[in-house]
Amino acid sequence: MSVEIKENQLIMDGSELIIESLARSGADVFIGYPITPANLLYSNSLERFPSFFAAPDEISALQWMCGFSTTGKFPVTATSFPGFALMLESVNMAYMMELPMLIILVQRLGPATGSATCGAQGDLALLTGAISGGFSLPVISVSSMKDCWELSHNAMKMAIDLRTPVVLLTSKEEIMTLASFAISQLSEINLLERKQYSGAETFVPYKTNETLVPDFLPVGDKKNQVRYTASTHDQKGIIQNTSKEAIDNTKRLELKHQKNLKHHLYYEYDGEKGANTLLISYGITASASREAVKNLREQGEKVSLLIPKTLLPVAPEYFDIIEKYNKIVIAEENLSGQYRKILFGEFGNKKVSGVNGIAEMITPDRITEVVLSK
Secondary structure: OOEEEEOOEEEEOHHHHHHHHHHHHOOOEEEEOOOOOOHHHHHHHHHHOOEEEEOOOHHHHHHHHHHHHHOOOOEEEEEOHHHHHHHHHHHHHHHHHOOOEEEEEEEEEOOOOOEEEEEOOOOHHHHHOOOOOOOOOOEEEOOOHHHHHHHHHHHHHHHHHHOOEEEEEEEHHHHHOOEEEEHHHOOOOOOOOOOOOOOOOOOOOOOOOOOOOOOOOOOOOOOOOOOOOOOOEOOOOOEOOOOHHHHHHHHHHHHHHHHHHHHHOOEEEEOOOOOOEEEEEOOOHHHHHHHHHHHHHHOOOOEEEEEEOEEEOOOHHHHHHHOOOOEEEEEEOOOOOHHHHHHHOOOOOOOEEEEEOOOOOOOHHHHHHHHHOO
8 A cells, every 4th residue: 555755755556546546537346357467456446446346257357347337337447468368259249339448458478378477568469459350449558657547537538438448558567566656746536427318319329429429328227228239230239230220330330439539649749859760659668768868868869759648549640740750769568569560560661660678678778779779
């Protein structure tokens, strides 16, 4: 638990900030199965959430979350790759049914069970293809203690506003490492509003307006029939195989994320006038990148920094920034450069290079070396 060391400053880890933020935002229930390194999120939720359920396994956890979400509750879980792999079918179910929920994914070294006590940034490629058909699963990545507080709230808001599962991407160090943190940096967290359909006309479960997001009603409504299904369906929620209405409704699942992305776009951009080099990083490696940029500027080097926090879907705004620079360096703690490939494809771009690692955190010195290389 938190230990106060002086006025307005605490020693804490990211798990405490995430769970406290979600509790204040109005999350109703935590459903989880213990897994390292997500266990602190599990134990903190037991103390702070109105309801807590220990599932017998990760498959059950996501199925229960779907059930709670259909009743109008907002469910949260936390896991790591082995658990998320078991959840994947149910994540697709929630995506198709358009059920708001938050999955906190704490990255650790893979493949398979890998090492539960070694951090990594190895799950982004998995998240890119998590939804069958290549549909966008929203992913928001924390890159600081302050992000743990603010982006948890924002990720929950995104899930509610777009009626979708959202992944809050973290890593072992961000969740388990104690740090001295000034709580004066924290903004006020307000209870999130969750609107429900209140029109006079008969409720149509998947009828939409210009936002492409359908109104929500919980199952068991006394006035309207509420139908949610994970199979291809029309606006009424009736299975229609490949009818035009059903396929248009399926296409909408992708279009609603693209259309509304600008309302849920979070990033840091520290652009330096006259710089030809842009350093891009996210998550835990963003801390080393911030330090590297500070050191480089002290040496007289001109370099800019972009820290994407809304990782998926990829925002066009990122490419508007990238196009300004002749040299791009992307730092991430995985072997293959997963975010680099998402942005620039399997064969990359001549002006793009990577700083990568596995089983160890990337240091500011390593980043500096690549930035200075010709």
